[in-house]
Amino acid sequence: MNIDKQKLQKLLWAEAASYRADCANWKRNTEALEDFLGEKTVEEVALELLAENERLTQQLGVLIEGLPNKVAAHG
Numbered sequence: 001m002n003i004d005k006q007k008l009q010k011l012l013w014a015e016a017a018s019y020r021a022d023c024a025n026w027k028r029n030t031e032a033l034e035d036f037l038g039e040k041t042v043e044e045v046a047l048e049l050l051a052e053n054e055r056l057t058q059q060l061g062v063l064i065e066g067l068p069n070k071v072a073a074h075g
Helices: 005-021 025-037 042-074
Strands: none
Touching: 005 025, 005 042, 025 042
């Protein structure tokens, strides 16, 4: 998934905070988030991020499992 996760995080926190505070910035923050996401919904992006996290977790697990053999080969 090719998305600026730091920008997404800031936009989500801004929207959540303004919604919780019931302030006038909520609509502006919602529009900024919608502009950033384009055609995708928050739910679609969340599901893609979860899938990416799962894939990265599996890759890390494979790397960790192979680490003892690599260490032994260099020892």
